[in-house]
Amino acid sequence: MMRKSLLQVAMASALLMQAQSGMAFGLDEVYSPNTEYGEASLEINGAQSFDPSAAKNGAKVGEATLEIGIAPRVTVELSGEYNADPDGSLQLVAHEVQGRYQFFEPGERWADIGLLVQYDFSTQSDSPDTLGAKLLLQKDVGRFTHTANLGFTQNVGAFPQLTDSADYTFLWSTRYRYSEEFQPGIEIQSDLGSASNFGNFNQQEHYIGPAIYGKLFGRLSYQAGYYFGASDVAAKNAARFLLEYETHF
Amino acid sequence: MQKKSLLVAIASLQLLVLGMPARAEDYVLTLKNHQFSPKELVIPAGQKVKITVRNQDPTPAEFESSDLNREKVISGSAEIVVFIGPLDAGRYSFFDDFHRETTNGTIVVK
Numbered sequence: 001m002m003r004k005s006l007l008q009v010a011m012a013s014a015l016l017m018q019a020q021s022g023m024a025f026g027l028d029e030v031y032s033p034n035t036e037y038g039e040a041s042l043e044i045n046g047a048q049s050f051d052p053s054a055a056k057n058g059a060k061v062g063e064a065t066l067e068i069g070i071a072p073r074v075t076v077e078l079s080g081e082y083n084a085d086p087d088g089s090l091q092l093v094a095h096e097v098q099g100r101y102q103f104f105e106p107g108e109r110w111a112d113i114g115l116l117v118q119y120d121f122s123t124q125s126d127s128p129d130t131l132g133a134k135l136l137l138q139k140d141v142g143r144f145t146h147t148a149n150l151g152f153t154q155n156v157g158a159f160p161q162l163t164d165s166a167d168y169t170f171l172w173s174t175r176y177r178y179s180e181e182f183q184p185g186i187e188i189q190s191d192l193g194s195a196s197n198f199g200n201f202n203q204q205e206h207y208i209g210p211a212i213y214g215k216l217f218g219r220l221s222y223q224a225g226y227y228f229g230a231s232d233v234a235a236k237n238a239a240r241f242l243l244e245y246e247t248h249f
Numbered sequence: 250m251q252k253k254s255l256l257v258a259i260a261s262l263q264l265l266v267l268g269m270p271a272r273a274e275d276y277v278l279t280l281k282n283h284q285f286s287p288k289e290l291v292i293p294a295g296q297k298v299k300i301t302v303r304n305q306d307p308t309p310a311e312f313e314s315s316d317l318n319r320e321k322v323i324s325g326s327a328e329i330v331v332f333i334g335p336l337d338a339g340r341y342s343f344f345d346d347f348h349r350e351t352t353n354g355t356i357v358v359k
Contacts (some may be wrong), residue, residue, distance in 0.1 A: 036321070040320065106318070106319060145318055177315055177316070180315035248309070
């Protein structure tokens with residue numbers, strides 16, 4: 001009985017800490033700045049945390065997306081976003097509209113550069129909409145592709161119990177293009193929290209781990225990663241997957 | 250002081266990314282009857298090159314190469330520009346993703 005109470009207190013404390021810092025478990029695709037005009041794709045992706053502590057174990061995020069390259073250098077995405085707290089079940093939490101703009105032709109400049117803007121319409125009465133943006137950078141060096149995303153998310157609307165400050169993220173991926181089907185790499189996924197949290201490494205969620213990427217049968221792209229938590233608030237481990245079926249119009 | 254450092258960082262990034270346009274040598278690849286011509290395109294090692302891919306077929310194609318990390322749809326009777334390199338010497342394959350078994354070629358870097 002006592003043990004159960006302690007567990008409940010620990011879970012409540014962990015959830016409170018995350019709410020105060022504006023962070024929640026979430027791993028995302030590392031976006032390339034390069035879009036594909038004339039391509040439409042259906043994509044599902046998801047991630048889950050693994051931790052000995054019940055307060056951090058089994059958190060899930062997921063997304064089902066329709067992505068369309070509607071114009072040269074412009075891609076639009078419509079998504080349903082799902083998540084589950086460690087002790088909860090997966091539920092639809094937002095509808096997302098996202099646009100990605102590619103500034104130059106791939107390889108035209110020293111680095112490829114793009115901008116992603118997204119707006120999440122919350123389906124939950126106690127959660128705000130969010131507006132986010134990411135600077136997308138990519139550089140090919142030989143058979144290595146390095147990609148970085150620097151972004152922020154801002155709550156929209158009056159929700160006094162939630163933070164007003166923006167939440168910043170940093171994502172990095174380096175992959176070796178061994179073949180079309182198999183491209184091993186490494187990813188860093190960091191939720192830096194609010195600007196006041198910068199420099200406080202252990203209060204930010206940092207994950208690092210191996211990932212694989214590739215395209216099968218010319219149409220089915222995949223990504224999978226397994227991560228190790230590198231800071232105190234991160235779960236011990238996490239995993240992420242993505243499947244995308246692409247076609248042309 | 251912090252604001253000044255931020256401005257310097259932004260200016261440096263701008264110079265690095267925006268201020269260095271490629272000085273690319275021009276090459277042309279033609280796609281006709283679902284065949285690339287030339288089948289092997291020879292380019293110099295260590296240089297950025299600009300390849301114009303002209304699709305002379307009325308149907309669309311997709312220039313794609315995982316070796317080069319490029320993927321771009323070409324409408325029928327249209328052309329696209331692809332920048333590649335600088336590359337090490339070697340052979341880099343490419344293909345039309347809509348006819349990948351029969352429509353392909355190689356970029357030979359010397």
